[in-house]
Amino acid sequence: MAVDSAVTVARLRHGAVRTLVTVAKSVAIVVPVFLLATFVTFALRSLSGLSPAHIQLGEEATPEAVARVESQWGLDQPFLQQYWDWFTGLLHGDLGTSWVNGAEVSTLIGLGLGVSVSIAFLAMGIGIVAGFVLGTVAALRRTTWIDRAITGFVTIVSVMPAFVVGIVLVTIFAVGLGWFPSAGYVPLAEGFSPWLTHILLPAIALSFDVVADVARQLRSGLIAAYRENYVSGALVRGLGGRRIFFVHVLRNAMGPALATLGLKFPALVGASVVTEWIFGLQGFGRFANDSAQAGDVPAVQGVLVVSILMVVGFNLVVNLVLARVTPASQRGV
């Protein structure tokens, strides 16, 4: 027993080190990505030629007044200087001030972030679970009518844009059957059940895309994995079907499906702009849309930075999981 625990501890330590290495490698890739993405985001202001004077000044929009407002906002400094100020502010969590109402952008985003993150995670969760189940069932029952039905369903679902799905869901489940509210958000602090009923429909609308891709990927991954030689070998050695599935085949087939998740998350964040519009949610996506329409550049920049962070963070997690589940994938980098 003592030997057992010693080896266990050693194994754990080894595993922890490997995880750290993966994290370090991912971070090393993430840093230049983050720098470049934030630079592009910042450059948008110069490209757009917008300025707070455009929003704030009315009758007094003389060139002197415009210049005064712009220098108040620090916009007469050289470009790189502005970038540096903005970037260092970013690292401290200061995302700037809105041109429209002078509030802190980080506060404004924070207020809507809870809504969007709840929905995004729930959508991901639904997408993963439903996708895995559908993909597995389709693979295990391949070429039967179940497989064809699931594949057909997945195909239809994958061509429906999120807003079409959202509208259909509202019409049928909220307005038609009255099971769910059609709009609005209740924070988790005020009760689990109201929170869930409000976000379930938008989460389902967003999850369809994930479900379709995960199901498809997992199905073909599983079918291919089952063809491999080691499976026949395992069968010959007398291992049970369930054992083969959970211990061997699933791990090897999950790779592409998990990789898809990393790519789906930015799509999810983007699609939330439309679902929040349909479901009347005052979330992150809605804020992005409103700020962009109003020409509130700092707010838009803040939104983009936060979404970059979310995507990058999520990809980090996916990479970690991939490293654990299919260590081989890490050698490809």
Add this chain to the structure above:
Amino acid sequence: MLSLPSGRIAVGLLILIALLAALGPVLAPQDPLATSDNTLAGVSGAHWLGTDYLGRDTFSRLLAGSRISVLASLEVALVALGVGAVPGILSVYLGRVFEWGTLRLADTLVALPFLLFAVAVTALLGNGLTQAMLVTGVLVSPLFYRVSRAATLTVARSQYVEAAIISGASVGWVVRRHVWAKVLPPIAIALAQTIGVGFIIVSSLTFLGIGVQPPAPTWGGLLASDLGYLDYQPWAPLAPALLIMVTVWASNLLADAIRDVSGEAGRAFVDNRRDARTASNDPSTPLPLGGAR
């Protein structure tokens, strides 16, 4: 490709849609912009799909809208192709620095949620559909980058190419002679898929009212305004929604058909970073698209 029933369906649908786009405004039975007093009418002989809230013929508006939507999606695909494929091929030959730089650039672009970015950039840069499509094209280009890079890598390591280079052939010659043929099929697949993606993005943007110049009709815009009059015409959103879905389905179908047919070449259509070691080499494995919606 036409030997496959799926291929035939896909090509047929896409040709139909292309015709709609090209000839739509001409084929339209009425002027899509002409208002009348017959508002929110139902299906009739004169108006095959009824009229909208200003008395305009819905069927004509759908036809006219096809041009804008289709052209915009094509724009996305072509921009993505141009921006992604060339560096992808060149990254194999132009040295480590270029390779590292373009790989990181591709990673960056993938990290940007593109509907959000498209909304932001479009609104800031003048609210035109062209800007939106340009931005989206750039954001989707990593797909083409990876695809062409993977295909080029496969070819570059093959013996006849090595032989060619040993015998003194230039990079340009090798690319023109060998790489291009191998790269074309996976690029064709990516192109077909990107048209579908572009379509969904165009519809989403025009649904939100971005890039739409009233009264010009777009499928997404028609869907959005139909929602305001659901009580009077509950079946109205079906037409634009179905059109969008059918077009996307047709392009996906086309992508699958090309992949099935190109067999060996299609097998190069694999993301070389994550999936190279773990994905099956079954050509029917769909590639995780760089964010489909």
Add this chain to the structure above:
Amino acid sequence: MSLRTSTRRLRAAALGATLALTLSTTLAACGGDSTAAGGGGGDATLKWASSYFPAHWDPVVSGSGAQFRQLALVYASLTRTDEDGKAVPDLAESWDYNDKGDEVTFHLRDGLKFSDGTPVDATAIKDAIERAQKQENSALFGDLTSIKTVDADGLDVVLHLSQVDYQIPQLLGERVLQVASPKAAADPEKLDQAPIGAGPFVVKQLVPGTKAVLEKNPDYWDADNIHIDKVELTSAPDASTVVNGLKTGVYNFADLDPSQAEAAKKAGLDVFVQPGFNASNISLNVNKAPFDNDKVVDAVRYAVDRQEFVDKLTFGYGEVTDQPFPKEYVAYDPQSEDAYPYDPEKAKKLLTEAGYKDGEIKLDLVIPAATPEAEIVQSQLGAVGIDVEIKVDKNWATPFFAKDLTLSLYGTTGRDSAVQTLTAHFGPDGPLNLSTPYEPAGFEAAVAKVRQTPLDADDYADVLQAATRAGLESKALVFTYSSPNLFTKDPSISDLPANPGHVDWTGVTIGDD
């Protein structure tokens, strides 16, 4: 075997624990981020989805536009209106004019306080008036030109007027003089996002542009008649989703677009038609080409088919009008009715006479949001050869009120003082006059005459209509149609008082909540 499983189990447990921890922290954070205002059971809560969520909560900056109704939740004013549109007491108990008519004294109620404790006295009123006149970004200074100086004496406010003007009590209502606490108003920028008034409710939380949570103000002078405990004001989502929101209980009161009225009724909701003095117009800037040519302006007038607006936009609730108010209003001048009947041929002829070929005039119609109204204008002007392109600008208010636009649309929801309506549209500094400083000849004199006529005089209506007639000579505005404001409410909310143009919560109860 067992070793591997135990290691694996440990790892799985560790991973699972980390995941669970992250998830629960995120969720807890999510919960903490949003509003923490928890309602107790049995609170009567008004959940209002509004299309006019105020961008500015400083009444001086916000002005007399439609969002004054939302500000009226927080602020009270000297007077308010009854069902006939006449001024009745609010913060002021009574008022009287001197014999000449150029001085009016308002007597305030005793013992009132703002929600920050500052007393509501004459100094506070004086402060409010002077701020509205002098603050740099005031939207109201043009409406207060009659007030020369203000004296404060305890609870009596004496206004010395620069001319005889009997309109003042009508004027100093909710649209013009919402009174903010002078202590809070010392920092107008702060007041803009944290309003403090003496109205029926107090703001507890304000998310700029998005949501406001208010609670009943126990110190409001009429608090006994306010039966609503809490208000949640939200910026309304898309018009088509508002009815769904009410149906599913997310909101219980909302501004309603006429196209949704049928849907609301079918859903079993009440549709409340608010009496009012709305009028929509096409605004022209005669200081810019091509509208500096009278013939072009007249061409636009003849090109407009008002009936089309009514038929396609109002769903049975509206009517045509060619004056800044509907036909039933006292200031409507029957003599000026239909001065420019619909005649597209004449419009085309006028354009040719002015030297423009078909399609030669190209204009941008700049508006805050794409509406069917704009598309109708576009098609009607297009039919006579004027090429109009619709440009949506979310910051439209800035160039519009700065008179930088050439062509735009506006819809007024009326004013408590008829004179204010006229001067707002036709006066040289009128906020709704896109052609400032242009004003039609004779208008100034006609308006002065109205001011000098007491409201209860026999000839008041005639004098008023004469002023309207003078104003309608203006080349800057083409009025099109009048459509009342619609609201939809859950049947659990009792009927609102039908005060024209105002949303009054006095006496309104909310079901068995």
